[in-house]
Amino acid sequence: xxxxxxxxxxxxxxxxxxxxxxxxxxxxxxxxxxxxxxxxxxxxxxxxxxxxxxxxxxxxxxxxxxxxxxxxxxxxxxxxxxxxxxxxxxxxxxxxxxxxxxxxxxxxxxxxxxxxxxxxxxxxxxxxxxxxxxxxxxxxxxxxxxxxxxxxxxxxxxxxxxxxxxxxxxxxxxxxxxxxxxxxxxxxxxxxxxxxxxxxxxxxxxxxxxxxxxxxxxxxxxxxxxxxxxxxxxxxxxxxxxxxxxxxxxxxxxxxxxxxxxxxxxxxxxxxxxxxxxxxxxxxxxxxxxxxxxxxxxxxxxxxxxxxxxxxxxxxxxxxxxxxxxxxxxxxxxxxxxxxxxxxxxxxxxxxxxxxxxxxxxxxxxxxxxxxxxxx
Amino acid sequence: xxxxxxxxxxxxxxxxxxxxxxxxxxxxxxxxxxxxxxxxxxxxxxxxxxxxxxxxxxxxxxxxxxxxxxxxxxxxxxxxxxxxxxxxxxxxxxxxxxxxxxxxxxxxxxxxxxxxxxxxxxxxxxxxxxxxxxxxxxxxxxxxxxxxxxxxxxxxxxxxxxxxxxxxxxxxxxxxxxxxxxxxxxxx
Numbered sequence: 001x002x003x004x005x006x007x008x009x010x011x012x013x014x015x016x017x018x019x020x021x022x023x024x025x026x027x028x029x030x031x032x033x034x035x036x037x038x039x040x041x042x043x044x045x046x047x048x049x050x051x052x053x054x055x056x057x058x059x060x061x062x063x064x065x066x067x068x069x070x071x072x073x074x075x076x077x078x079x080x081x082x083x084x085x086x087x088x089x090x091x092x093x094x095x096x097x098x099x100x101x102x103x104x105x106x107x108x109x110x111x112x113x114x115x116x117x118x119x120x121x122x123x124x125x126x127x128x129x130x131x132x133x134x135x136x137x138x139x140x141x142x143x144x145x146x147x148x149x150x151x152x153x154x155x156x157x158x159x160x161x162x163x164x165x166x167x168x169x170x171x172x173x174x175x176x177x178x179x180x181x182x183x184x185x186x187x188x189x190x191x192x193x194x195x196x197x198x199x200x201x202x203x204x205x206x207x208x209x210x211x212x213x214x215x216x217x218x219x220x221x222x223x224x225x226x227x228x229x230x231x232x233x234x235x236x237x238x239x240x241x242x243x244x245x246x247x248x249x250x251x252x253x254x255x256x257x258x259x260x261x262x263x264x265x266x267x268x269x270x271x272x273x274x275x276x277x278x279x280x281x282x283x284x285x286x287x288x289x290x291x292x293x294x295x296x297x298x299x300x301x302x303x304x305x306x307x308x309x310x311x312x313x314x315x316x317x318x319x320x321x322x323x324x325x326x327x328x329x330x331x332x333x334x335x336x337x338x339x340x341x342x343x344x345x346x347x348x349x350x351x352x353x354x355x356x357x358x359x360x361x362x363x364x365x366x367x368x369x370x371x372x373x374x375x376x
Numbered sequence: 377x378x379x380x381x382x383x384x385x386x387x388x389x390x391x392x393x394x395x396x397x398x399x400x401x402x403x404x405x406x407x408x409x410x411x412x413x414x415x416x417x418x419x420x421x422x423x424x425x426x427x428x429x430x431x432x433x434x435x436x437x438x439x440x441x442x443x444x445x446x447x448x449x450x451x452x453x454x455x456x457x458x459x460x461x462x463x464x465x466x467x468x469x470x471x472x473x474x475x476x477x478x479x480x481x482x483x484x485x486x487x488x489x490x491x492x493x494x495x496x497x498x499x500x501x502x503x504x505x506x507x508x509x510x511x512x513x514x515x516x517x518x519x520x521x522x523x524x525x526x527x528x529x530x531x532x533x534x535x536x537x538x539x540x541x542x543x544x545x546x547x548x549x550x551x552x553x554x555x556x557x558x559x560x561x562x563x564x
Binding site (some may be wrong): 037038041042044045047048049050051052053055056091106128132135136137138139140143147181195229246252256257271274275279284287288291294296298299302 | 393396397400402403404406407408409410411412413414415430432433434435437438441466491494495496497500501502510531535537539541543549
């Protein structure tokens with residue numbers, strides 16, 4: 001048990017910088033205490049996530065079937081993949097899938113969020129309904145929609161028949177032209193609610209006085225939408241794009257349940273191909289090589305998106321968190337302040353960041369004074 | 377635990393370890409399924425529920441750590457400083473101060489992890505072959521493939537049953553979140 005006197009000085013030292021955690025690395029146990037805290041999580045994630053990712057690169061260089069001894073074959077798996085039209089067709093499907101689901105989710109999500117943001121009776125119920133498909137499993141949803149699309153018993157064909165459009169009846173999931181759009185439609189149906197919630201959080205983060213000011217200046221609703229709403233929603237759009245496009249490249253459940261990649265591979269995607277190669281044909285090494293290609297693609301995509309979109313990684317994520325809390329009826333905490341003024345900052349930086357009125361600069365009469373002066 | 381350490385104990389490389397967890401949010405499990413499968417088979421954990429539980433836990437850790445750490449960061453550090461002055465160890469601070477204040481975020485993490493594991497299909501499909509151990513999505517799919525077109529009432533009953541718990545938890549915890557927040561609101 002440490003005595004009070006040994007504690008007090010360090011407590012005082014902390015007072016100047018409260019963000020600094022009081023448990024500073026010292027000697028002995030204190031110094032390695034963090035390892036004890038981290039060990040369980042590190043072990044699990046290390047053994048079951050990082051280890052497999054690393055072995056995957058190794059495995060992709062071997063001919064392995066899961067039974068006999070793996071045989072080193074260099075990059076043969078990759079050259080095999082390069083000459084394999086099935087895989088590239090599947091990857092191309094992923095890209096189409098990504099383009100259509102991302103744009104669809106953004107547009108539908110934004111429209112629904114705008115509608116759900118206005119005051120009307122039963123708004124909470126509508127919001128809950130919109131979010132409901134998000135928490136259901138792709139398996140349940142996939143099966144449900146497979147039934148709806150069914151040729152003989154499906155709801156869609158039944159309705160078409162009922163309104164006299166029997167000519168339009170078709171085997172929705174059985175024909176290559178309609179199967180892919182049908183799968184994309186179900187994905188949209190499931191996930192749009194999630195993106196609605198993110199956009200709702202975004203809409204609520206826009207201060208109402210901006211609209212009041214715009215109204216005073218005689219702006220139309222249309223102008224307000226394009227000049228205020230859309231630009232201020234940019235960070236939220238960015239989150240939506242990142243989440244939706246990563247999802248599009250790893251989609252498996254939905255496709256596997258609804259079409260198994262068929263008919264005639266028209267809905268085949270990369271992950272289904274990997275699954276088939278590994279667990280139907282026992283081509284573990286080859287499938288690992290395919291996975292590595294997809295992994296590199298996903299990594300490149302997320303790095304690229306984070307670079308283009310108006311956010312750094314940390315901020316994107318933290319908005320994600322606020323959205324999560326918001327969606328559960330929790331109050332929205334303010335986002336982290338952009339950057340606080342620190343003693344020692346030189347004024348030009350401060351002026352940039354805070355847009356201080358020019359007056360202030362004139363009064364001080366000092367060209368390059370530090371943030372220190374501002375505070376006093 | 378890890379989130380608490382990452383948020384409240386400072387040590388060298390903290391940012392890196394946090395980054396290592398958070399990066400995993402962008403990598404879906406499908407990507408590294410093959411080596412994971414080999415690993416699970418080697419450990420004789422295939423066709424056992426433990427073989428699912430461990431990867432599920434590992435898979436949901438990054439999100440949990442991210443959510444918890446962000447939340448812990450926002451708790452007023454004065455509370456913890458005060459406790460430390462009174463002689464609290466890190467363990468006691470976590471148990472007596474941080475956790476009671478964290479009910480809302482704990483519910484969030486709970487609902488996310490629960491829904492994820494309940495709905496998970498891919499790992500179960502790959503790891504589980506024994507029909508007695510099948511998880512619901514797997515059983516649902518097998519049932520469907522074997523006998524749809526004939527037994528619609530049964531199929532819809534199964535579907536309804538399989539989604540009922542998730543829907544219930546969702547509706548139930550939605551209220552919990554609000555209650556948890558008003559109770560745990562700190563004025564420091």
